[in-house]
Amino acid sequence: MNIIILKESELKEGRAEVSGRRLKHLKETLKKNDGDELKAGVLGGKLGTAQVEQVGEEKAVLMFTPDNDPPAPLNVRLTIALPRPKVLRRVLYTLTCLGVKDIHIFNSWRVEKSYWSSPLLEGLEDFLIPALEQAKDTVLPHITFHRFFTPFVREILPEISKNTLRLAAHPAGAPLRSEIKEAATLVIGAEGGFIQKELDTLEEVRFSFFSVGERILNVESAVPYILGRLF
Template sequence: MNLVLLSAQPEQALWEIRESRQLQHLQQHLDLKVGDQLKVGIRQGKRYLTEVQAITAEQVLVKPIQELAIPEKLPVTLIVALPRPKVLRRLVMDSVTLGVEKLVLIHSYRVDKSYWQSPFLQQLDDYVTLGLEQAGDTIAPKIELYRRFKPFVEDVLSEWTMPESPSFVAHPYAQQGLPTVKTAHCQVLIGPEGGFIPYEVELLEKNGCQSFSLGNRILRTETAISYILGRLGI
C-alpha cells in the first residue's frame, strides 16, 4: 500500500483512518509513529501528504499538510475477454495500477459462461481500490461489462473506433507486430486463454480493428496486458 485511500473528503481538520485492512497494514508494515508523514488520497479526488497526529488501536489521525500530484492515466481503453475468476482479481488490480482510463470485460466463444456468475464480479471495486493504493492514485477507471460479443463489437466498439482513437486486437497469427500509437487515445483488445476464434477476429477487423502479434511466444492474459501497455508508447 503506497497510499491510504479514503472514500470521501473528511469535513474535520483531522482525518480518521479507521478501515481495519488499512490499519493492519500501517501497524504491521510501516511501524507508524506520531509525527510521521503519510500519503492519503480521496477517492475520485485529490492526493495529500499528511502528518500523523495520533495513533490508537481503533484509528490513526492525520492532518493534511500538502497537496500532491496525481499520477497521469494511460489514454487506453483496455478490453479483455472475461478471464477465470482467480485471474480476474490480478487483471483488475494490474490494469488499475498501470493506469488505464477504462476497463471493459467482454464475452467471447472461449469464455466459460459460468465466469459471469462468479462472485468475483461483485468484488471488482475492492480490486480497484487495491490497484489505486498500489499506484498511489485516486481516480478509478470506469469499468464496463458486455455479455454479448457481436453486439458489443458492432454497436459499441465500432463507435469508439476512429482515426484519432484506433482499436487494436492482439492475435498471435497476425502479420504485423505491436504498433507504436501516435494518437491521443486507443482501444486494446486481449482475448481469452486460447485467443479469439477466427470468426471473432474477422468480425473485429471488419469493424475497424487492427490485428497485431506479440511474436511467437504465447503469453498468459495478465502477462500480455502488462507487456502491451508497457510497449504502446502513448
C-alpha cells in the first residue's frame, strides 16, 4: 500500500476517519503517530497528503490536502473472454495497477457457462481499491460484462474501438508489434482460443490478428506481456 484511498463520502471538511485494514497499515506498517503525514488520495479524485490528527485503538482521524492529479491512464481498451472468476480477479487487479481504465468482459464458445453465476463477479470495487493503493492511483477501471458474443462484437465492439487500432490475439496471427503510438482496442479470447465463427466475426468488424509467439500463454501471463510489449 503506497497510498491510502479515502472515499468522498468519508470526508467532512477535509477530515476522514479510517479503520480496519487502513488503520492496521497506518499503525503497524507505516508506524504513524499523531502529527505525521502520509500519501493519500480520494477515490476518483486527487492525490495528496494526509496528516494524522489522532490515532486510536479503533480508528484514526486524517486531514487530507489534495495537491495533484492521478497518473494518466494507459491508452487502451481491453476486452477479455471471461476466464475462471478467481483468475479474472487477479487479472483485473493487475490491469488496475497498470492503469487500464476501460475493460470489457465477454462470453465466447469456450467460456464455461457456470462462470457467469459466480459471486466473485460481484464486489469488484472493494477488491480493486488495494490495487489503486499499490499503484498510487485513484481512478478505478470501468468494467462492463457482455453475456452474448455476437451482439457484443457486431454492435458494441465497433463503437468502443472507433478511431483506435483494432487488434485480437490469435496464434495464427502476425507477430506482435512493439511500442505502438496510438490508442488501441485489444481482444483476448478464452484460454482455449476462438472458434472459427468467432474469428470470422472479429474479422468482419476489421480486427487484425496478432500472435505472441510459439508459447501458449494463459490469460494471466498474456495480458501483462501484451501490454508491456505494446505500451
